[in-house]
Amino acid sequence: MAKIIVVTSGKGGVGKTTSSAAIGTGLAMKGHKTVLIDFDVGLRNLDLIMGCERRVVYDFVNVINKEATLSQALIKDKRTKDLYILPASQTRDKDALTPEGVEEVLNELSKDFEYIVCDSPAGIERGAQMALYFADVAIVTTNPEVSSVRDSDRILGILQSKSRRAEQGLSPIEEHLLVTRYNPERVSEGEMLSVADVEEILAIPLLGVIPESEAVLKASNQGTPVILDTQAVAGQAYADAVERLLGEQRPLRFTDVQKKGFFKRLLGG
Amino acid sequence: MGIFDYFKSKSEPSSASVAKDRLQIIVAHERSRRTQPDYLEQMQQEIIAVIRKYVQIESDDVQIQLENTDDCSVLELNVTIPEKS
Numbered sequence: 001m002a003k004i005i006v007v008t009s010g011k012g013g014v015g016k017t018t019s020s021a022a023i024g025t026g027l028a029m030k031g032h033k034t035v036l037i038d039f040d041v042g043l044r045n046l047d048l049i050m051g052c053e054r055r056v057v058y059d060f061v062n063v064i065n066k067e068a069t070l071s072q073a074l075i076k077d078k079r080t081k082d083l084y085i086l087p088a089s090q091t092r093d094k095d096a097l098t099p100e101g102v103e104e105v106l107n108e109l110s111k112d113f114e115y116i117v118c119d120s121p122a123g124i125e126r127g128a129q130m131a132l133y134f135a136d137v138a139i140v141t142t143n144p145e146v147s148s149v150r151d152s153d154r155i156l157g158i159l160q161s162k163s164r165r166a167e168q169g170l171s172p173i174e175e176h177l178l179v180t181r182y183n184p185e186r187v188s189e190g191e192m193l194s195v196a197d198v199e200e201i202l203a204i205p206l207l208g209v210i211p212e213s214e215a216v217l218k219a220s221n222q223g224t225p226v227i228l229d230t231q232a233v234a235g236q237a238y239a240d241a242v243e244r245l246l247g248e249q250r251p252l253r254f255t256d257v258q259k260k261g262f263f264k265r266l267l268g269g
Numbered sequence: 270m271g272i273f274d275y276f277k278s279k280s281e282p283s284s285a286s287v288a289k290d291r292l293q294i295i296v297a298h299e300r301s302r303r304t305q306p307d308y309l310e311q312m313q314q315e316i317i318a319v320i321r322k323y324v325q326i327e328s329d330d331v332q333i334q335l336e337n338t339d340d341c342s343v344l345e346l347n348v349t350i351p352e353k354s
Contacts, residue, residue: 145288146288146291146292149292149296150292150295150296150299153296153299153300154299157299157300157303161303187285189283190283190284190285190286191283191284191285192285193285193288193289193292194285197285197288197289200289201289201292201293201296
């Protein structure tokens with residue numbers, strides 16, 4: 001049985017797809033057979049972030065509608081062994097994802113894979129509901145900013161009431177907080193919520209803190225998940241998050257201000 | 270923080286702490302609403318309308334809460350009636 005992980009947030013633009021790509025790749029790098037599913041029907045982007053946009057032939061909705069088999073639609077990642085991508089459809093029909101269809105595909109994938117990572121669309125509409133409904137684990141991606149934190153709390157409410165595990169009275173979805181676009185300098189200046197603040201408000205365990213990093217844009221420009229950039233702090237922070245997801249202990253890194261020289265501090269900047 | 274920043278007023282709370290306070294309030298409010306049944310909101314409006322026939326009150330003066338214990342639910346209604354001026 002595969003573990004189904006949803007990467008969700010409520011708010012858009014906080015780094016769900018970047019995080020899905022990084023974490024899915026990280027799990028496969030650790031030798032776990034993983035499939036990444038893009039649930040953002042109509043606005044697919046996981047293929048671009050993973051650099052396989054030109055290899056998409058069939059998609060998730062084709063499989064649900066039995067226009068293609070799963071093995072025809074799955075794209076094997078070229079860089080990482082044991083990693084596959086199931087792209088979203090570009091159809092404008094927002095009801096294309098049916099609960100029965102999604103369940104059938106997930107059951108089929110469950111036979112072959114250890115981890116199924118579901119990249120949720122923003123919002124709380126159909127696509128987002130479908131992405132989280134069957135989840136065992138949720139990674140709630142949050143920026144240290146008021147609207148993102150509030151929307152994350154809203155999503156937590158949905159995870160706790162509208163998911164399969166909630167409806168069937170099973171043990172609840174395992175919730176993890178992933179703070180992204182973190183800027184320790186601004187936190188120390190009192191201009192940004194700290195990790196501790198976000199943790200206190202949302203009251204769920206912390207999986208990781210990804211610092212704001214130029215490497216993220218560079219990676220998406222090139223279509224490589226940022227976790228493969230082992231020189232970048234963001235890549236290293238995602239690697240730590242994957243280790244924690246697998247039950248390892250890793251101390252938090254990159255959450256404190258880098259020490260500046262005396263003159264730089266004196267003059268500011 | 271440069272040397273010039275030391276001349277700025279220190280009395281204002283940081284914007285991050287303002288953000289935290291605002292979030293704690295709105296999140297607590299939305300969480301309490303999440304656990305209550307959908308009809309509660311409408312019932313609250315109707316109760317306010319009935320009371321207003323007799324006393325002029327604000328919407329904030331009526332607090333309504335549903336608490337579930339093992340074998341029963343308790344509906345708690347708090348109405349603050351303003352003092353006669």
